[in-house]
Amino acid sequence: MPRRVTLTDRQREALLHLPVDQGELLRHYTLSDEDLGHIRQRRRAHNRFGFALQLCVLRYPGRVLAPGELIPAQVSDFIAAQLGLTSDDLLLYAAREETRHEHLADLRRIYGYRSFSGRGARDLREWIAREAEAATSNEDLARRFVAECRRTRTILPGSSTIERLCADALVEAERRIEDLIAHRITPTLSENLAHLLEDTVDGRVTRFVWLRQFEVGANSAAANRLMDRLEYLQRFDLPADLLDGVPAHRVTRLRRQGERYYADGMRDLPEDRRLAILAVCTLEWRSSLADVIVETHDRIVGRLYRASERLCNTRIADEKAAVRDTLKSFAEIGGALLGAQDDGTALDGIIATGPGWERFRTLVGVTSRFVRQTTISRT
Template sequence: MPRRHILSARQRSALLDLPTDEAALLRHYLLADDDLIHIDRRRRPENRIGFALQLCALRYPGRTLAPGELIPHTVSAFLGAQLGIAGETLAAYAVRRQTRHQHMEALRRIYGYRMFPGRGPYARAFRDWLLAEAEQARSNDDLARRFIARCRETMTILPAITTIERLCADALVAAERRIEKRIAARLDPVACDGLDRLTTEMLPGAISRFIWLRRIEPGNNSAAANRLLDRLEFLRAMNLNDGILAGVPPHRVARLRRQGERYFADGLRDLGADRRRAIMAVCVIEW
């Protein structure tokens, strides 16, 4: 399956990089007394600071450390100062991969972290939640932030960024289709027939009725005013009320309207019925 990238490199970095500024370190990487008890049970200094680092990374940004990941000096120094260990000691941590894995298992057992689910009831519940959030999200980055915040709240370890992007992209598409279907289901047969004719009825000049409605021509004379009034009268005669859009987030309505303002009649006719009618219904109501 090809990767679906919905985030820029800067957005990924903002979401998943370890904190480096003092305010963020104080907020996320201060160790509590209980933390120190668990950390002090590791015998070697490099294992103590490494264990602390893995714990802090689970808390924020909420992920595991990648093999060979370069740890910012500010992070190792901040943790080392709390443990009485030189930050440079971290370089000797987890020479044995098994040590890092054992520490991760211990952290999950002690603090209750769980891996991101691939299947099962929790996975289905998470996807249902994500779909609902996708309807409200205003951007790809917004939904990814909600995804990550949810994982932190539920102490779920973040999956790979490629998985986050794929799940968010799928949810955004599914949310858009669900909204289109919801709008289309509220249209009665008369409204559906009227909307369908907008792309098939041709006017002088070989333009469709839909393009004619969309073409707002500026002017300062009576002819231009009459053309505008003709369009407004036609739109009113369509008799579509804004109750059709009840419960649809305003930014979703705006998105559908923008799509209608870009499509030509041929392109609209190629769309599925629900999508086409939802776009045109929004345009008729919003125009």
């Protein structure tokens, strides 16, 4: 069976490596009194060392040692220190292949470890099939599978088996999600969605491609183009429960697939998959378009506000000279009134016949207009 999922070397190493960090060694490879009791039943030093090493590797990462596998110095030193041995005592371990198998059988009997076969394998296959829908990536599902094997004390299979299991589970989960969405689509809606791949805009591009070509604009023409798309999408009577029970990352994945395909590629897909992608894209684009239209409106309003603010500031600068003249005239009239009062002259005569009176009235009118214009501009 071809492998649909391939972990990178880094990902595979992260799942199956022996720990070398001091914190991880303390957490996973610290031996209890019960462990030490079972280990001391082995007579020779190298067998005690090998038995302890196999026990630690079964616990974490949860696999068996490969023949001839190179053991990191940090691991051998840490285990040797607990056993009162040296790293060199490991060199003679498993000179007989039978010894390694006997120790592995004893560990399975004492600690309850089981191989990935029979009922245990069937249970884990059912578990990974359910878990695949919630997994966000190939690596995520493989990590969950490894953690479940450790929890159930199931010895990990080879990395190729893990990848194949994850690949099959992910493909099946994807098909179940697509079938779930497709079965919620009515025949009428299915027919309307099919038109997205057939109808064209201006005889150039299909509706499907046209609908996904949108971005935030900065003027009324862009806003109108966005509104045209939103109004078209609002014609589709999508069921309210279309995405019930569908994980958000699965919705995002279907949308991204739809945004990569052109109409010809979509037509070649299986029917349920094509309907699921079209329905998800229609729903997601409708929501995204509403957000883009709001942002476009904000940009247009912001631009108008900035333009009005610049106009207001310009008018204020132009009227500064008139304001200064008005204030100067106020000062002159005030001085004349105070002088007349000191001389005992009637104020009515000064106001009616004074040479600055006409100028004063003119400047007061200018000031009034300036105040009104400034108020209107700021409003």
